[in-house]
Amino acid sequence: xxxxxxxxxxxxxxxxxxxxxxxxxxxxxxxxxxxxxxxxxxxxxxxxxxxxxxxxxxxxxxxxxxxxxxxxxxxxxxxxxxxxxxxxxxxxxxxxxxxxxxxxxxxxxxxxxxxxxxxxxxxxxxxxxxxxxxxxxxxxxxx
Numbered sequence: 115x116x117x118x119x120x121x122x123x124x125x126x127x128x129x130x131x132x133x134x135x136x137x138x139x140x141x142x143x144x145x146x147x148x149x150x151x152x153x154x155x156x157x158x159x160x161x162x163x164x165x166x167x168x169x170x171x172x173x174x175x176x177x178x179x180x181x182x183x184x185x186x187x188x189x190x191x192x193x194x195x196x197x198x199x200x201x202x203x204x205x206x207x208x209x210x211x212x213x214x215x216x217x218x219x220x221x222x223x224x225x226x227x228x229x230x231x232x233x234x235x236x237x238x239x240x241x242x243x244x245x246x247x248x249x250x251x252x253x254x255x256x257x
Contacts, residue, residue, distance in 0.1 A: 115163065120216040122195035126170045127188065129197060129211050131247075134162035138221050142213045143228035149180045149187065153196040156225045157210035164249035165209050167198075172254050182235050185242065200250075201242045208246040 116136055121128035133140065142156035159165075167188070169175045177186040177200070185201045198211040213222055230238050 118216055118220050120211075122190035122197055122215060123193040124190060124195075126174050126190050126192050127195075127197045128168040128170075129215060130166040130168070131158075131160070131211060131216075132164045133160045135160070138223055141223040141226045143210075144225045146227060146229045147180070147231055149178070150196075153212070154214060155196050155212045156214065157199065157228075158213050158216075158222060159210040159246040161245055161248055163247060165211065165247040165251070167209070167250070167252045168255045169252065170255055182238065184235055184238060199246075201239065201246065203239070203243075206248065207250040207252065208242045208248055209250045210242075210246045 116133040118131040118133060118137060119129065140158050140160065142158045144156040174190060174192040176189045176191045178189050180187065185199050187199050188197045189195065190197065195215060196212050197215050198209055201208040230241070233241065
């Protein structure tokens with residue numbers, strides 16, 4: 115596994131990604147919805163990998179629903195950084211991480227455009243279940 119970490123600007127929301135393949139084999143998806151475009155968000159995920167999201171102050175972590183309202187965007191309320199997107203279904207969490215929050219000089223592949231607004235709700239859900247992290251843990255930690 116390839117380990118990558120990062121988080122929001124203030125450090126309230128931290129992410130630890132375990133990727134099954136090297137980061138440069140992952141092409142972040144640049145979502146073209148209005149919300150993601152305004153945040154310059156581009157997402158990486160690995161259905162064979164895992165994701166740990168650590169939140170220091172839950173009151174400062176916001177979940178913003180936009181578009182179809184099915185997925186939630188995880189945003190730090192303190193510093194305003196869009197950390198990723200989550201989809202919850204039957205007790206499972208699927209997630210994708212905004213590559214802009216990754217620390218250091220991790221080299222991912224070239225960004226590719228993604229246009230979820232052209233998909234039906236059922237197609238979106240299927241896509242998320244197929245390509246997003248499915249081994250996701252979200253924990254609250256002591257600051």
